[in-house]
Amino acid sequence: MTIKVSMRVNGKPVSAEVEARTLLVTLIRENLRLTGTHVGCDTAQCGACTVLMNGRAIKSCSIVAMQAEGAELLTIEGVAQPDGTLHPMQAAFKENHGLQCGFCTPGMVMNALDFAKSHPDPTEQEVRESLEGNLCRCTGYHNIVKSIMAGAKAMGGKL
């Protein structure tokens, strides 16, 4: 049995027929084919699936699609400007070599966007605390921390 769910994703209305057990990340990746949102674990630890739901960073592997009924979602594909210009947080990751294999990167950026709204000039310690739910195996976090500090400053508290 399937259920119809509707929401706005990256500014566009979408709807899909899903099972009750379908995870939000499955809807994003398989139904909408927005494959920039990744799955790196099955225990809500790695944060690779992080998206913004109604402006807040959430792990899309840990809620079912039905819970996003009527929500406003932003995924990594919707972050750059329509002409392809990188968002200041994305640009900061590039400038500071804040990514290597790129797999955790969308989740890192999405989490950082939410964090930076309330932290326009964060300390290293604040950034590290904000990354509690995002795992990276490549960078040793060094350049991710620098990227988020620079990106947050560039955002000036605004998404």
Added chain:
Amino acid sequence: MNSATNASLIGARVLRKEDYRFLTGSGQYTDDVSLPRQSYAAFVRSPHAHARIKSIKTDKAQKAPGVLAVYTGEDLAAAKVGGLPCGWLITDVNGKPMKEPPYPPLARGKACHVGDRVAVVIAETLEQARDAAEKVKVDYEELPAVVDLRKASSSKPIHDIAPDNTCYVWALGDKAAIDAAFAKAAHVTKLDFVNNRLVPNAIEPRAANATYSRADDSYTLYVASQNPHVERLLMTAFVLGLPESKVRVVAPDVGGGFGSKIYLYGEDVVVTWAAKQLNRPVKWTADRSESYVSDAHGRDHLTTAELALDKDGKFLAMRVKTTANMGAYLSTFASCIPTILYATLLAGQYTTPLIYCEVTAVFTNTTPVDAYRGAGRPEATYVVERLVETAAREMKLDPVEMRRRNFIRQFPYQTPVALCYDTGNYEATLDAALQLADVKNFGKRKDESARRGKLRGIGYACYIEACGIAPSNVAGSLGARAGLFEAGEIRVHPTGTVTVFTGSHSHGQGHETSFAQVVADRLGLTIEQVEVVHGDTSKILFGMGTYGSRSIAVGGTAIVKALDKIVAKGRKIAAHLLEASESDIEYDRGQFKVAGTDRKKMFGEVAFAAYVPHNYPLDKLEPGLNENAFYDPTNFTFPAGSYVCEVEVDKDTGATQIAAFTAVDDFGRIINPMIVEGQVHGGLAQGIGQALTEGCRYESSGQLVTGSFMDYCIPRSSDVPLFKVDTRETPCTHNPLGVKGCGEAGAIGAPAAVMNAVTDALGVKDVPMPATAQTVWKHLR
């Protein structure tokens, strides 16, 4: 940074070409590939560490909604699908070949570790495949599990071929001479320790998606792999018996590897074989729980190590005895890691004249163990650098001074353990590290920590590694069953832009940028004019893949060799265009000049002439500008460095924090310092993880206790500091770029540095890794 054609791109901090796609969600990893008529596979895995499979009932699963097929090991055997091969033959101390038990892609007769593949269910959707997998009924008869390395050789055999569960006993060195040296030593330092078992945990789980075309009887396998050509070679020649020309392997964007994606895995074989049976694409993606039980693990050594010294702290001899865990089967390169890539590194940076190493490799009912970032070299460095630091403390010598007394200073240097170091300057990296770490003020920082009730310790590690793997003839004489060269191709387009094809796969290392720098610099192009293609056997000549920090040293050199051919042909074309003698043409970064004149042709003009050969020496020269090269190195490269770690231990809780970490490395010439620093940071975090947070644990029945990110702690951002990193340069003498490789250094040097610091803080001889709060707390009591 945009590149300018007049400044050298070698050594420039060029921002990465690959970043845009990753930052916008446009990367394409294996699980992102969905094909028309896609089907999905779910594996039934053994819940037992060791069990006879009495029967497998698949009827209920076969009838479940959406199910297309259920296969077991017997189905594969009936179809003559072979077992997974091991790529390195180790010959034991008696001259006999190692024991190679059968490694079927799906278990036959019995399961040998938790997570062993027992059956596969393929269905229309992933959910249907997983639901049906639960309906496969396997009747197991549990057998006693071999888990403890110490008891493996006296336990009941896992495989008939190895009655004492021993794969091989291997040794390097003259034991009698070394025993004699120990008898005369003024001081002997001895350590017994475990080099803890690790789970690689690339954040992208393994995945494979195979499709078959009846039209031409060909296969395409998309797979999260570090070396698609080797995957194809092993799968076609040894397992499926197919012509390589009928199989295309694509490793698209790959989300980290760290060794775990080097190997040919059973899942890759099964989906490829099944794609033909069903005439449908079959996709499998591991969930993290599967990764923990099915990705090859790393390390897991039990070691006794001894160092003999004279009264002045000069090293006289080293004696090492190691038991290495192979796990339940031999993974692709398992056998060479604790031997060829371990014992040969035990000289470290020192002139120790006599070294003996004996390695017993045993089978256990655990997940197979193979290369993980550093692969044998972190284990060797841990032996050497823990011994050195401990010896210095025991002899009341400054550990830095003791190292200086034993450094190799003359190059080339032939070690007693087979390797010949071509170049290095160990004083230079050590001096730089001491300064950058502000070691002279350590006492003040220790006092300041003490005032806050914390114990502060300092530890050093001066590591060596052998990279640029490998001279094929040397590797072959040591048992390698494959060549270890690399291939590259430079395809110059008519307008002078270039596509580079390399067998060195990139899965985070930034080859698309650093390889483009090498090519753009030589040809006088901008970075934007050079595209680097990797990871597709249908596009790239050949490749041995990415591991052992070999990409720039071997893959990069193959590209340089191809560039040499491009320039040589360009010189002939330019001579014709300029009506000059070829010997008068000088070449520098994209300009062919007639010596002593201002007459010149730009690279783009020469390229255009090659493709529009209206004015061209067609009688002497083929049109076009496209060259291949294969490069087989003449020696290993020897990156080395000095690491200084400071830790702070909370006396009440045992919690240990890295207070500072300094790394000064010599990677030879550096193409892109930004990328190199990133590689060091990542390696350090993995090394710190091994030392402080990561420990793979099996309980006595062979159940994996640490089977998720909640139980097995890869470092989080708060577990590591901002690192202080720098480099010193002694260019490699035997490759044209002077490069050595940088991918594994951090993971090799960090564990010993951290543990030297922890033991210094606690004032104890040894603490086992990982030095978790609980472990440290116990040592404080």
